[in-house]
Amino acid sequence: MTTRRALLAAPALLPAMPARAQQRPLRIITPFAPGGTTDSLARIIGQRITALTGQAAVVEPKPGAGGDLAMQAGASAEPDGHTLILGSDSSLVRNPMLRRNIPYDPERDFAPIARLVISWYAIAVHASVPARTVAEFFDWARANPGSVNYGSAGPGTLAHVIGEMMSQGRQLQMQHIPYRGAAPALQELVAGRLQFYAVSAAGLLPLLREGSVRVLAVTGPARQPSLPDVPTMIEAGFAEYDHSAFYSLSGPARMPSALVDRTGALLGRIMAEPETVERLRELAFDPAFLGPEAFRAFLAADRIRWREIIARTGLTLES
Structure with a gap:
C-alpha cells in the first residue's frame, strides 16, 4: 500500500526525470465552463495532489462541442503524467454511439485511471410551468407542442440524452x-428561457431558495436528504429515465501502466480522505472511487448497458 512517505518522496506524478522537468505543473483538462461543479471537482482533486506531492496542479477548462475539445486535447497530450482528463459518462461511453464524427475514440485514445464520483440528477422545471409531477409535465408539454426549451451542458451529455x-x-x-456547461444552462432555466432541464443536482440546490425553479423528481435509488419531499424517478413511475452521471480521470492512451497505477493509488488516497468526501458531498457528488482495473471493467460494462438501451429505445441525437 502506498504510504505518505512514498508519495512525498515523489514530488510529481512522473517517472524519474531531471528536477527542472519535474517543475512542470500537472494539467487537469475539464470539458465544461469554469464556475460549475465539475470545475470545483477538478480543483478539489488538484489541490490535494499538490498538498500530497508538491506538484502544482492547474485546472484547464476547454468547454464546447459537448466535451469534444477537452477530450481531443487530452488524447493528443504527451503521456508523461503531466496531463489528466476529467471525463464523464457522455465522453467515455455514449458519445460514439449517439454522435457522428467525434474527433476521438474513447476506447482507443485514453488510459482510464479512476472513477471519482457519481452525480444524481434533478428533473427540474421553471416555476412558470404548471406541473407538480413528472406525469403532469409530460401532459403539459404534449398539450403545448413547440413551447418547451430544454437545456444541457452540451451535445451528448446526460441532460441531452434524458431530454x-x-x-x-x-x-x-x-x-x-x-450550452458550454451546466452553469450557463442553469442561469437560463432560472431566467425562464428554459422550461425544463434534467440537471446534475450539484449546481441546482442553491438556486431552489429563489423559488424560480421546481424539482419534480430525482434520479438514483433513494430520495435525496437535501430534497426529502421529492420522489425518485422510480417512485414517479418512470424508471426508464433513471440515469446518473459519473466523473473520472484518465490519461492519454500511451501513459505507462506503472504511472497509471501510481496515479490511481494517489487518487484513491485522496478520495478516502474524510475532508475530501465532505467537500464533494457538499457539491451533491457521491464519492464512488474505482481504481484503474476496476474502472476499466466498469467502462466495459457501462458501454454494453448503453448499447442495449439505445438499441431498445431507438434513441438518436440530432444536435
Whole structure:
C-alpha cells in the first residue's frame, strides 16, 4: 500500500526525470465552463495532489462541442503524467454511439485511471410551468407542442440524452438548447428561457431558495436528504429515465501502466480522505472511487448497458 512517505518522496506524478522537468505543473483538462461543479471537482482533486506531492496542479477548462475539445486535447497530450482528463459518462461511453464524427475514440485514445464520483440528477422545471409531477409535465408539454426549451451542458451529455429519451419516447416536441456547461444552462432555466432541464443536482440546490425553479423528481435509488419531499424517478413511475452521471480521470492512451497505477493509488488516497468526501458531498457528488482495473471493467460494462438501451429505445441525437 502506498504510504505518505512514498508519495512525498515523489514530488510529481512522473517517472524519474531531471528536477527542472519535474517543475512542470500537472494539467487537469475539464470539458465544461469554469464556475460549475465539475470545475470545483477538478480543483478539489488538484489541490490535494499538490498538498500530497508538491506538484502544482492547474485546472484547464476547454468547454464546447459537448466535451469534444477537452477530450481531443487530452488524447493528443504527451503521456508523461503531466496531463489528466476529467471525463464523464457522455465522453467515455455514449458519445460514439449517439454522435457522428467525434474527433476521438474513447476506447482507443485514453488510459482510464479512476472513477471519482457519481452525480444524481434533478428533473427540474421553471416555476412558470404548471406541473407538480413528472406525469403532469409530460401532459403539459404534449398539450403545448413547440413551447418547451430544454437545456444541457452540451451535445451528448446526460441532460441531452434524458431530454431526447423523453421527447422521443413520450412524443413531446421539445427543443434542445446546448450550452458550454451546466452553469450557463442553469442561469437560463432560472431566467425562464428554459422550461425544463434534467440537471446534475450539484449546481441546482442553491438556486431552489429563489423559488424560480421546481424539482419534480430525482434520479438514483433513494430520495435525496437535501430534497426529502421529492420522489425518485422510480417512485414517479418512470424508471426508464433513471440515469446518473459519473466523473473520472484518465490519461492519454500511451501513459505507462506503472504511472497509471501510481496515479490511481494517489487518487484513491485522496478520495478516502474524510475532508475530501465532505467537500464533494457538499457539491451533491457521491464519492464512488474505482481504481484503474476496476474502472476499466466498469467502462466495459457501462458501454454494453448503453448499447442495449439505445438499441431498445431507438434513441438518436440530432444536435
